[in-house]
Amino acid sequence: MLSVLSNRTFRHLFAAQVIALLGTGLATVALGLLAWQLAGEDAGLVLGTALAIKMIAYVTLAPIAAAIAERLPRRAFLVALDLIRGGVVLFLPFVTEVWQIYVLIFFLQAASAGFTPAFQATIPDVLPNERDYTNALSLLRLAEDLEQLLSPMLAAALLTIVSFPVLFGGTVAGFVGSALLVVTVALPTRTAAEAGHFWASTTKGIRIYLATPRLRGLMVMEMAVAAAGAMIYVNTVVLVQARLELGEPQVALAFAAFGAGSIVAAFLLPRLLERITDRPVMITGAGLMVAGVAMVPLMPGLAALMALWAVIGFGFSCTQTPIGRILNRSAREQDRPAVFAAQFALSHACWLVTYPLAGWLGSAFGLTQAALGLALVGTVAMVAVLRLWPAFDPVELLHSHPDLPPDHPHIRDHAQEHRHPLQIDDLHRRWPRSAF
Numbered sequence: 001m002l003s004v005l006s007n008r009t010f011r012h013l014f015a016a017q018v019i020a021l022l023g024t025g026l027a028t029v030a031l032g033l034l035a036w037q038l039a040g041e042d043a044g045l046v047l048g049t050a051l052a053i054k055m056i057a058y059v060t061l062a063p064i065a066a067a068i069a070e071r072l073p074r075r076a077f078l079v080a081l082d083l084i085r086g087g088v089v090l091f092l093p094f095v096t097e098v099w100q101i102y103v104l105i106f107f108l109q110a111a112s113a114g115f116t117p118a119f120q121a122t123i124p125d126v127l128p129n130e131r132d133y134t135n136a137l138s139l140l141r142l143a144e145d146l147e148q149l150l151s152p153m154l155a156a157a158l159l160t161i162v163s164f165p166v167l168f169g170g171t172v173a174g175f176v177g178s179a180l181l182v183v184t185v186a187l188p189t190r191t192a193a194e195a196g197h198f199w200a201s202t203t204k205g206i207r208i209y210l211a212t213p214r215l216r217g218l219m220v221m222e223m224a225v226a227a228a229g230a231m232i233y234v235n236t237v238v239l240v241q242a243r244l245e246l247g248e249p250q251v252a253l254a255f256a257a258f259g260a261g262s263i264v265a266a267f268l269l270p271r272l273l274e275r276i277t278d279r280p281v282m283i284t285g286a287g288l289m290v291a292g293v294a295m296v297p298l299m300p301g302l303a304a305l306m307a308l309w310a311v312i313g314f315g316f317s318c319t320q321t322p323i324g325r326i327l328n329r330s331a332r333e334q335d336r337p338a339v340f341a342a343q344f345a346l347s348h349a350c351w352l353v354t355y356p357l358a359g360w361l362g363s364a365f366g367l368t369q370a371a372l373g374l375a376l377v378g379t380v381a382m383v384a385v386l387r388l389w390p391a392f393d394p395v396e397l398l399h400s401h402p403d404l405p406p407d408h409p410h411i412r413d414h415a416q417e418h419r420h421p422l423q424i425d426d427l428h429r430r431w432p433r434s435a436f
Contacts, residue, residue, distance in 0.1 A: 023174020
């Protein structure tokens with residue numbers, strides 16, 4: 001996995017991501033303390049609203065940001081968004097009203113909605129070899145998991161010597177450091193996307209997504225993942241403190257177990273994906289998550305819960321790590337940023353549904369019913385995945401173009417009926433019937 005760090009460009013981009021993640025982790029802790037300072041016992045409501053604003057920004061703005069990115073130099077776009085994120089965070093220590101948090105969170109997450117998909121779409125250009133790219137995806141997954149473990153520890157250590165607003169300074173430093181690292185590399189020149197109407201550029205990723213069977217299956221799988229994941233993120237604290245009658249350290253241990261399972265999968269996946277294709281790995285991972293949540297009512301104590309959370313974390317990493325490979329395979333180089341943005345928006349739309357659903361079910365009916373309800377949502381989604389994502393999914397597909405004239409360059413190059421790696425574009429607007 002570490003061999004990809006020998007690539008200087010990726011090494012700098014990876015370091016930029018790690019620094020930005022650490023800064024974001026510090027902001028997460030500081031934001032919770034700021035919400036408590038302003039709202040007291042209503043801090044949970046404030047954070048929940050901020051989380052909803054984050055998801056709305058991701059869902060609505062990611063495709064628009066991708067269309068803007070097509071028209072701008074890639075490195076300058078990434079650097080500008082890092083600096084915007086740092087600039088927004090600078091205002092958070094001076095907030096005096098709750099509504100100001102909401103406004104700043106929206107602008108912060110709007111910039112992230114542009115940065116994250118553009119960054120993700122850059123990695124396959126930097127590492128065109130699939131094995132290297134798979135190692136990079138696992139390494140990035142590992143970095144995200146470690147950040148969830150290390151950022152709270154770093155924040156706790158800093159809070160012994162400084163007040164919480166200083167943590168926002170660490171976040172600003174993280175974004176500025178990320179921008180400086182991106183500046184130090186020359187990103188590969190990408191194939192220019194066809195100039196077109198801005199709305200067409202905005203919706204292009206979604207259109208490609210909905211026209212590609214494996215991506216439709218991936219979209220529904222994200223609902224299964226979000227249903228199971230929402231139980232973890234929303235109800236772990238209630239499970240541990242209310243049902244098991246334990247304290248805050250045990251809540252942290254439960255989350256750590258989830259992260260540990262994900263880390264183990266990140267280490268194993270590069271070799272596993274050399275032997276097994278993406279589809280069975282991802283379906284197995286999502287199945288582990290859904291089955292794990294269904295078993296929540298049977299958990300007798302913390303040790304059993306931690307073991308279950310580790311299994312679900314393992315499944316989570318199995319579903320999330322190969323996504324870049326699927327998107328890379330399903331889009332032309334010039335369309336890749338739009339498809340990554342579509343994935344970003346659609347996956348967060350699933351979380352936007354399941355986060356409040358997990359909280360509402362738990363509050364209205366209890367944790368057992370919440371777990372079973374979310375498992376049911378996940379099960380329905382998994383059945384749909386098996387129908388939407390063909391088990392036989394070859395790279396090259398036999399197809400024809402009866403709508404093209406015989407002298408069209410594509411026909412001259414390939415003949416009327418031909419076979420090649422197929423991706424949705426202006427010449428291939430529908431998936432061939434021969435694939436089903």
